Amino acid sequence: MTLGLKISDVSKTWNPDGPEPVPAVRNLSLEVALGEFVVLLGPSGCGKSSLLYIVAGLEDATEGSVTFDGLEVTEPSPERSLIFQEAALYPWLTVRDNITFGLKIAGQSQKQQQEAAEKLLRLVGIHGAGDRRPHELSGGMRQRAALARALAMQPKVLLMDEPFAALDIQTRARMQGHLLNIWESSKASVLLVTHSIDEALALADRVIVFTARPGQIKAEIPITTQRPRDMRSPEMTELARQCEALLGEEVEKSFNEQELA
Amino acid sequence: MTDQTLGTPMAKDNQRSLGQKLLKRLEPTLWVFASLSIFVGLWEFAWWRGWANPLLLPPPHIFLANMTDQFRFFDPGGTRAGALATGGSIFSVLGVIAWSSFRVTAGLVLGFTLSLAIGIGIRYFRIFGKLVLPLVTMLAPISPVAWLPVAVFVFGIGNPPAIFLVFIAIFFIMTLATLSQIDNVPVHYIQLARVMGCDKRQIYRHVILPAILPELFVTLRMNLFAAWMVVLIAEAVGVGSGLGQVTMMARNTFNASLVFFTMTLIGLTGFAFDQALRYIQRKVLWWVGPSSVGGI
Numbered sequence: 138m139t140l141g142l143k144i145s146d147v148s149k150t151w152n153p154d155g156p157e158p159v160p161a162v163r164n165l166s167l168e169v170a171l172g173e174f175v176v177l178l179g180p181s182g183c184g185k186s187s188l189l190y191i192v193a194g195l196e197d198a199t200e201g202s203v204t205f206d207g208l209e210v211t212e213p214s215p216e217r218s219l220i221f222q223e224a225a226l227y228p229w230l231t232v233r234d235n236i237t238f239g240l241k242i243a244g245q246s247q248k249q250q251q252e253a254a255e256k257l258l259r260l261v262g263i264h265g266a267g268d269r270r271p272h273e274l275s276g277g278m279r280q281r282a283a284l285a286r287a288l289a290m291q292p293k294v295l296l297m298d299e300p301f302a303a304l305d306i307q308t309r310a311r312m313q314g315h316l317l318n319i320w321e322s323s324k325a326s327v328l329l330v331t332h333s334i335d336e337a338l339a340l341a342d343r344v345i346v347f348t349a350r351p352g353q354i355k356a357e358i359p360i361t362t363q364r365p366r367d368m369r370s371p372e373m374t375e376l377a378r379q380c381e382a383l384l385g386e387e388v389e390k391s392f393n394e395q396e397l398a
Numbered sequence: 399m400t401d402q403t404l405g406t407p408m409a410k411d412n413q414r415s416l417g418q419k420l421l422k423r424l425e426p427t428l429w430v431f432a433s434l435s436i437f438v439g440l441w442e443f444a445w446w447r448g449w450a451n452p453l454l455l456p457p458p459h460i461f462l463a464n465m466t467d468q469f470r471f472f473d474p475g476g477t478r479a480g481a482l483a484t485g486g487s488i489f490s491v492l493g494v495i496a497w498s499s500f501r502v503t504a505g506l507v508l509g510f511t512l513s514l515a516i517g518i519g520i521r522y523f524r525i526f527g528k529l530v531l532p533l534v535t536m537l538a539p540i541s542p543v544a545w546l547p548v549a550v551f552v553f554g555i556g557n558p559p560a561i562f563l564v565f566i567a568i569f570f571i572m573t574l575a576t577l578s579q580i581d582n583v584p585v586h587y588i589q590l591a592r593v594m595g596c597d598k599r600q601i602y603r604h605v606i607l608p609a610i611l612p613e614l615f616v617t618l619r620m621n622l623f624a625a626w627m628v629v630l631i632a633e634a635v636g637v638g639s640g641l642g643q644v645t646m647m648a649r650n651t652f653n654a655s656l657v658f659f660t661m662t663l664i665g666l667t668g669f670a671f672d673q674a675l676r677y678i679q680r681k682v683l684w685w686v687g688p689s690s691v692g693g694i
Contacts, residue, residue, distance in 0.1 A: 195589050213592040225586040229608040239594030242604070290594060 140206050141326060142169040142192065142294055147201035148351075149187050160351035161187040164201070167345065167354065169294065174320060174327045176337040178380065179347025180388045185330045188352065189296050192328065193219050205294070215239055218292035222299045224279035226271035226286070233258070233267035236285045257285040260319065277308040284316070288323065295320075297329040301336065313339050317364055334380045338373055339366055346383045349391035356383050454654055458662075461655040468656050471644055495667055498640040501557060501629050502622075502671070505564020509625075510618055513569050517576025522602060531577075538570035542628045550636045560632035560640070567628040568621045575617045579610035612683045619675045626668050641667075 144167040151159040161184035169175045177185040190196040192203055194213040203210040205217065213219075226235045234241075236257055237250040245253075258264040261281040263274075271279055280300060287295060300316075301309045313336065320327055331337055337344045338360065346356040358376065360366075366373055438458050444450040445457040452460055474493025516534070520527035545566045549559035583606055591605045633642025641664055648656035 190589075193589075193593060195592065213589075213595075215593065215595050217593070219590065219593045221586050221590075223586070225584065225590055227587065227605070227608070238591075238604075242595050242600060286594075 141171045141173070142167075142328070143204045144168070144188070144192065145202050145204070147188070147191060147198045147203060149184065149191060149196070150199045151187075153199055160184075162191075162198075163351040163353050165353060166201075169326050169328055171293075172324050172326055174340060174342045175329070176341035176344050177328065177330045177347060178334065178337040178344050178384065179332065179352065180349055180384065180391050181332055182391065183347045183350050183387070184352030185347050186298050189219075189298050189328065189330055192294075193217050193296050195219075215243070215290035216293045218287035218290050218295055220280075220283050220287050220295065220297045220300045222302050224271070224276075224283035226279060226282055228271050230271075231267065232263070232269050232271060232274065232282050235271065235282060236267075236289050238286065239290045253289055257289055260288070261285045262315065275308075276304050277312060280304065280312060281315070284319070288319070292325055294326040294328060297327065299331055300329065302331070302333070309336070314365065316340070334377055334384065335368060337380065338376055339364075339368065344380065346380065347387070349387040349394070355387065456655050456658060458658075461658040462662075464655060465659060468653075468659050471647060471653075471656055474639065491663070494639070494641055494644060495663060498629055498633065498642070499667060499671070501560040501632075501637075501640065502564055502625050504557075504561045505629070506568065506618065506622070506625055508561065509565045509568040509572060510614075512565075513572035514576055514614065517573045517580065518602060518606070520573075520577060521580045522598070534570055534573050538574060542567040542624075543631060546632065546635060549632065555636060555638055557637065559636040560629055563628045563632040563636075564625045567624050568618070571621060572614065572617060575614060576610065579613050580606055583609045612679075615675075615679050615683060619672065619679070622671055622675060623668060626664065626671070630664065 144165060147162060147165050148160070149162040151161055165188065167175075177188065179185045187196065191198050192210065194210050194217065197211075205214075210217075226232070227238065230238065233251075233254045237245075237254050240250045240253055254267060255264070258267050261284050263278050263281050263285070266274060266278060266282070271282070274282065280303075283300075301312050304312060316327075317340065327340075329340065341360055344358040344360065345354055346358065347353070348355045358379065360376065362370075362372060368374075368377070441450065441455075442457045442459065445452060445455070445460075450457065469487055469491055472490040472494045474490055474497055516530065520531050520534075542563050545563060546559075549562045549566075553559040553562055587605050587609060588601055591601045596604065629640070630642035630645065633640035634646035637643060641660055645657060645660045645664075648654075648660060
């Protein structure tokens with residue numbers, strides 16, 4: 138039995154019986170160790186989000202299997218928490234009630250929920266905003282709340298689908314630092330999808346570069362540099378150049394394909 | 399409204415003079431009066447120029463002047479339907495309005511709850527949905543007026559047929575609106591609920607229901623006026639009391655003043671209903687941003 142996440146030979150085809158089946162992921166194998174931070178980097182529409190949904194248990198793989206701590210993933214579970222590009226907080230709940238939503242469903246007492254909420258609000262740095270409505274918060278604060286909601290379930294792996302893509306660059310950098318702190322203290326694994334090379338290099342233990350659709354692994358780049366990383370250091374600029382070259386080929390490919398279609 | 403002004407310093411408000419505040423408070427009401435004055439002004443002008451025959455189109459100052467004479471035509475009990483009644487006071491007028499309002503309210507409450515229940519049922523239970531949805535879609539385009547004889551056959555004379563007609567007027571359209579709202583719940587809301595351990599029932603109870611209510615309430619408000627139109631028809635034909643019956647009697651007795659007086663009452667009551675629904679919407683559905691509540 139392997140601890141952590143194991144993706145073995147997974148393929149995903151959308152609309153497989155339709156007139157135009159769309160292959161999203163093909164024969165993909167990947168392991169994410171306990172506490173590891175893995176970033177999936179690829180051009181838009183390369184199937185990296187599809188892979189994330191399969192890991193979350195929201196979609197079934199057409200072929201292959203996903204196991205978590207040795208158990209086959211068949212349905213969503215709180216131990217594999219999900220964060221989207223938009224926070225998707227429930228607008229009818231206060232920020233606090235959003236964060237404790239899963240705990241309420243799990244049947245925890247009011248007192249437990251309140252304690253958890255206070256702790257999490259503090260952890261993600263939005264204590265004081267607990268009684269606000271989601272629409273009163275800025276984009277960055279909303280994403281923090283979404284992070285708190287995910288952490289409330291004490292996940293073993295955080296699945297993040299371009300979580301900071303909708304934020305401005307300054308906020309994004311702050312949120313990345315924040316995420317690293319939380320990740321280091323929570324010891325959860327992270328599987329994060331992005332199309333930003335800088336983001337991938339700032340965060341990852343390992344960057345997985347995807348090919349254009351159907352998504353396959355093109356390259357695997359381990360990064361051992363201590364965090365926080367200086368993105369202007371020769372080492373990081375070299376890695377960035379490498380990623381850019383790899384990604385560039387794939388963007389080219391998907392562009393050409395679009396022109397054909 | 400308070401939600402969006404949260405950031406503005408409260409001190410500024412206090413500095414404003416009382417008069418300004420009062421004006422701000424009264425502004426919406428003033429606009430209502432201004433809007434009404436234009437209409438009344440044009441009508442009175444037409445009468446003054448001799449364009450409008452005062453017997454057929456009596457302007458407001460005429461049909462409101464003999465208002466108290468008209469009170470005797472209002473009979474909340476409906477026992478003297480169609481006949482000229484004697485006596486009558488402002489209370490009998492209010493009584494008639496209350497009966498019509500009751501029928502509309504009962505129909506709306508019934509229609510709203512049942513359409514919500516059936517709509518959710520159609521999506522929740524697949525087989526039920528497949529069996530019921532075609533029927534609902536086929537019944538939806540039938541005008542409530544066509545249901546009128548059915549209402550009288552089934553319920554006879556009295557409140558039930560009027561309430562039934564209001565119900566029919568909103569039920570099908572609200573059921574279809576419920577379905578379209580359910581289908582438009584952001585998929586991420588549901589995916590997150592599943593990740594956080596919700597089963598199907600919990601997703602409907604904790605995510606879909608609160609997500610669809612605001613828009614459904616807007617739909618209900620838009621259909622409020624249809625409900626009022628229908629209740630008047632029902633009262634004119636199948637009930638024998640209420641504002642609709644008074645209008646019909648006025649028509650039969652060629653009493654133009656009474657026609658316009660009743661129309662005024664209907665307009666005012668409808669306006670009050672809309673305001674009341676807005677208020678409920680703001681209080682109950684506080685999570686909807688001010689823009690979407692106040693905008694329509």
